[in-house]
Amino acid sequence: MSAFFAKVDKIKPVYDVAYKVVLFICKLLLIADILITTMSVIGRYVPFVPDPSWSEEVVLTLMSYMAVLSAALAIRKGSHIRMTAFDRYLPKKIITLLDLFADVCVFALAIVMLTVGWKYAAGIGAKGTYVSMPFLSRFWMYFPIPVAGFAMIIFELEAIYMHIKSIFVKEEDK
Numbered sequence: 001m002s003a004f005f006a007k008v009d010k011i012k013p014v015y016d017v018a019y020k021v022v023l024f025i026c027k028l029l030l031i032a033d034i035l036i037t038t039m040s041v042i043g044r045y046v047p048f049v050p051d052p053s054w055s056e057e058v059v060l061t062l063m064s065y066m067a068v069l070s071a072a073l074a075i076r077k078g079s080h081i082r083m084t085a086f087d088r089y090l091p092k093k094i095i096t097l098l099d100l101f102a103d104v105c106v107f108a109l110a111i112v113m114l115t116v117g118w119k120y121a122a123g124i125g126a127k128g129t130y131v132s133m134p135f136l137s138r139f140w141m142y143f144p145i146p147v148a149g150f151a152m153i154i155f156e157l158e159a160i161y162m163h164i165k166s167i168f169v170k171e172e173d174k
Contacts, residue, residue, distance in 0.1 A: 002169055005165050005168070005169055008161065008165075012158075015076070015154070015155070015158045018151075018154050018155075019073065019076050019155070022069055022072060022073055022151055023073060025065075025069060026065075026066050026069050026070055026073070029062045029063075029065050029066045029069075030066060032062055033059055033062045033063060033066070036055050036058055036059050036062075037055070037059055039051075039052070039055070040052065040055035040056070040059075052132075053132040054130065054132040054133045056132075057130050057131065057132055057133070061140060061141050061144075064141070064144045065144045065147070067144075068144045068145065068147070068148030069144070069147065069148055069151060071148065071152075072148050072151035072152045072154075072155055073151075073155070075106065075152060075155040075156055075159060076155040076158065076159070078159070082102070093167075096163055096166055096167060097167075099163055100160065100163040100164070100167075103156055103159045103160050103163060104160065106152065106156055107152075107153065107156040107157070107160060109152070110148075110149045110150075110152035110153045110156055111149065111153065112149070113145050113146065113148060113149030113152065114146045114149030114150055114153065115146075115149075116145075117142065117143075117145030117146035117148075117149055118146040120142045120145065121139050121142035121143045121145070121146060122139065124138070124142065125137065125138045125139035125140070125141060125142035125143070126138075126139045
């Protein structure tokens with residue numbers, strides 16, 4: 001059984017790259033948010049700096065991408081909100097099984113986010129446009145949900161695998 005897990009563990013660099021890519025995207029979105037907001041605020045007080053009408057909608061859209069992608073990143077690090085009040089009173093195997101159950105539930109949510117989110121983005125989102133930018137589809141406003149669902153699926157697969165591995169592989173075998 002340990003040989004199986006050793007072979008599957010070779011996939012870990014793929015997860016590392018996926019994490020770094022999503023983190024890099026979040027950093028770029030944050031930089032864009034800061035720059036656009038700064039330009040908008042300065043544009044209100046300095047006459048020669050433009051205050052674009054589209055800045056609020058773009059900033060809110062970028063923030064929605066950051067929020068859902070950073071939540072997906074939290075899955076990988078195990079830093080998402082979770083209930084641990086009873087962890088010290090329960091046996092380690094029960095905690096592992098409860099964590100596995102929670103990750104399976106989040107995995108199911110991620111699949112729903114990907115499928116239903118895509119339907120909304122391609123359906124409702126594709127039919128409308130931003131108020132301040134009539135040339136840009138509202139698809140981009142709904143698209144963070146399926147993107148986050150996809151990222152969550154990737155990181156939940158790893159979390160579920162790690163829980164299963166911890167059940168079958170003893171500490172000294174690792």
